[in-house]
Structures are given as C-alpha cells and as structure tokens.
Amino acid sequence: MRRARPPLRVVLLDADGVLQRHRPGLVRGLLRLGGPRFLLDALRAEVGCLTGERDFPDALAEAMRRHRVRGTVAEVAARWLDIVVDPRRLALVDELRGRGVRVALATNQHRFRGLHMREVLRLDDHFDAAYYSYELGVAKPDAGYFTRILDDLGEPPGSVLFVDDLPGNVRAARAVGIDARLHLWRTGVAGLRRTLTSRL
Numbered sequence: 001m002r003r004a005r006p007p008l009r010v011v012l013l014d015a016d017g018v019l020q021r022h023r024p025g026l027v028r029g030l031l032r033l034g035g036p037r038f039l040l041d042a043l044r045a046e047v048g049c050l051t052g053e054r055d056f057p058d059a060l061a062e063a064m065r066r067h068r069v070r071g072t073v074a075e076v077a078a079r080w081l082d083i084v085v086d087p088r089r090l091a092l093v094d095e096l097r098g099r100g101v102r103v104a105l106a107t108n109q110h111r112f113r114g115l116h117m118r119e120v121l122r123l124d125d126h127f128d129a130a131y132y133s134y135e136l137g138v139a140k141p142d143a144g145y146f147t148r149i150l151d152d153l154g155e156p157p158g159s160v161l162f163v164d165d166l167p168g169n170v171r172a173a174r175a176v177g178i179d180a181r182l183h184l185w186r187t188g189v190a191g192l193r194r195t196l197t198s199r200l
Contacts, residue, residue: 005179008199009159011096012131012149012173015107015117017165018183018192019093020085029079038067046080049110052134056080056112081116085123088189092196093126099200104129106149106162108139129153140164141172150176161199163192 013019030039045059061073069076096103105127109117114132117123124130131149133139138148150157157177164170165183173180181195 005199006156006159008101008161010102010104010153010155010161011196012104012106012160012162012178013093013127014162014164014166014169014183015105015109015123017185018163019089019123020083021185022080023082023084026079026082030076033071033076034064034067034069038063038069041066042076046110049112050108050133050139051137052111053137056110077112080113081120083117083121085121086189089192090126092189092193096196097126097128101200102128102153104131104149104153106131106140106145106164108133110134140166140169143172143176146173146176146178150178161196163195 016022027039030042034042041063042060045063046056048054049056049059057073057077060077063069064073064076093103103126105123107114109132111134114134118130129152131152133145136145136148138144146162150160153160158179160178162170162173162178162180163183164173164180165185167182170180170182179199181198183192183195
C-alpha cells in the first residue's frame with residue numbers, strides 16, 4: 001500500500017528560469033567583448049563565486065585582464081544585473097502565501113547579483129524566507145544546500161515542494177527526500193501554476 005504524502009507546508013522556488021531571467025543578449029554581448037574564451041572564463045568566474053568565497057567583480061576583473069577586454073569592470077559586471085522579473089509569476093507566490101503556504105526563495109547567486117535582487121528588485125519582499133547560495137556557503141546541486149534549508153525551516157523533506165529549471169538541481173533535491181519538480185520557462189505562467197498547485 002502506497003504511503004500517503006505529508007501535507008504541503010513549504011514551497012521552495014528557484015529564481016532564474018522560474019521567476020526571472022536575464023534580458024536576452026547577455027551571451028552575445030560577452031562574445032562581442034572578448035570572444036568565446038572570455039565568455040567561458042567569465043561564466044566560470046561566476047560559478048566560482050556562488051558560495052560567497054569570492055566577490056564576482058574581482059573574479060570578473062581577472063578574466064577581463066586575461067583576455068584583454070576593454071571597458072571597466074563595473075560596466076561589464078552590470079550586464080549580470082539586467083534581470084527581467086515576471087510580475088505574473090510573483091503574483092502566484094503571493095497567492096500561495098495567501099493560502100497559508102510558506103514560500104521561500106532558493107537560488108544560486110553570488111553576492112554582487114544577490115544584493116541587487118534584494119535591495120533593488122526587492123524580490124525578498126514576496127517571500128517568507130530567502131536562501132542565497134552565497135550566504136549558505138554551498139550551492140545547488142550540492143545536497144548540503146538543501147539540508148541546510150530543511151534544518152532552518154524545521155520541516156521534513158516530504159512536506160516541501162521545490163521547483164527549479166535545471167534537471168541536476170531537481171535530482172539533487174529528490175535525493176534528500178524533497179518533492180522536486182522541473183519547470184520549463186516556455187510553459188509560461190500557466191505551467192508554473194500547474195506545478196505549484198499540484199500539491200494543494
């Protein structure tokens with residue numbers, strides 16, 4: 001006999017690819033600045049800063065020097081802050097909270113971008129809690145990312161729904177017992193709504 005799933009108490013939502021996305025043109029712009037090797041180096045620099053051990057502008061400056069990219073670090077780094085937040089998706093978050101479900105942001109971000117999301121975009125205002133990888137000191141898909149969140153929430157994994165756009169992150173959450181679902185941006189607000197209401 002199949003064991004009944006515990007009632008949903010918390011929803012964890014990724015940011016990029018679920019609630020927001022880069023404005024189109026980031027990759028093309030970086031290619032124009034320094035070519036494919038610079039693009040890969042800059043993206044690696046970003047990944048290396050997600051756990052908060054380094055500041056992204058410093059890592060980006062090194063990549064720019066290696067590839068002799070012109071312009072200031074501030075100008076190039078600002079491209080990472082060109083974020084489009086979908087207000088219709090945030091409205092779904094507000095709706096869930098109105099139903100009494102706790103909703104938390106669970107996102108991989110370096111400090112430079114995370115602070116922009118918090119202080120300029122005011123994204124945290126829509127959530128009961130926000131978990132940024134640079135503050136946790138561990139990033140998805142590391143299992144430690146999810147276990148630290150579960151410890152802070154004080155909830156068993158089966159009562160948590162996690163939504164992310166990357167299959168590796170979904171698999172990692174499932175490995176610790178969380179009900180994790182993949183969201184594809186192209187399915188739109190309707191697709192996200194179906195995912196979010198599937199446990200209600």
